[in-house]
Amino acid sequence: MSIRNNHKLSLTQSFEEILEAVQPMITAIFTQLHIYKDFDYYRHIASIAVWRAWLKADPAKGQFSAYLYSSIKGEILNELSKEKNYSERITVVDGETLNFILSDMEGWDNQKNPSLLEIKLSQLKQIEREILLLYYVEGYSDQEIANALGLSAVAIKKRRGRIIQRLKHQLSRVE
Structure with missing residues (x-):
């Protein structure tokens, strides 16, 4: 999967380079998941997912960019699920x-x-x-x-x- 300026993602890149390169991917995931608020919070969640994927990635198991995409989307979906469960259980009492x-x-x-x-x-x-x-x-x-x-x-x-x-x-x- 090509990311900004046709740069391929590679495990030889530093974490910072990869994080910068996947910003458009993160934005696309936000759009796909209808996230229209708390961008900084979800970017933080996505950054942690990128970090974990960068540490765990195994080039023998497939394309790094696909692994990154599924890791980022999965972490954001997990967080959305936690928030939904929390909001269903908790009611603010005025x-x-x-x-x-x-x-x-x-x-x-x-x-x-x-x-x-x-x-x-x-x-x-x-x-x-x-x-x-x-x-x-x-x-x-x-x-x-x-x-x-x-x-x-x-x-x-x-x-x-x-x-x-x-x-x-x-x-x-x-x-």
Whole structure:
């Protein structure tokens, strides 16, 4: 595969030369993977992939440029996958949401470390956070939440109660 100015990539080149030569390849991968933000971060990921490929490459196993391409793309895809998994598991909880939930937690002093509650909320399953958000922030009824999530209203009410009890229990153990 030819890169900028028809230079062939070779293991005899320094890492810096190879990294400079593959910049158009990295840009093409960004375009292909629809990466339109955090360019510096992903260029860093790509640079690490180039470094690892440069260290591990074996000319007997095939063309170096193809190995570089698959290494760079693979590392970026791995990072995108990690970010997607993280964003599916973590929901940022704003102050308004915390206040609504705190107000429903009888016996919990609202002045006690709300950041601790935020940490505990972030550890909940996605559906549990969704139930709390829909109920306390959006003002949905149990029936509306049930319709939205494909569960029964009774199940939503019980689940919400268990979530609140679990949060109270976890927070009381920390005190």
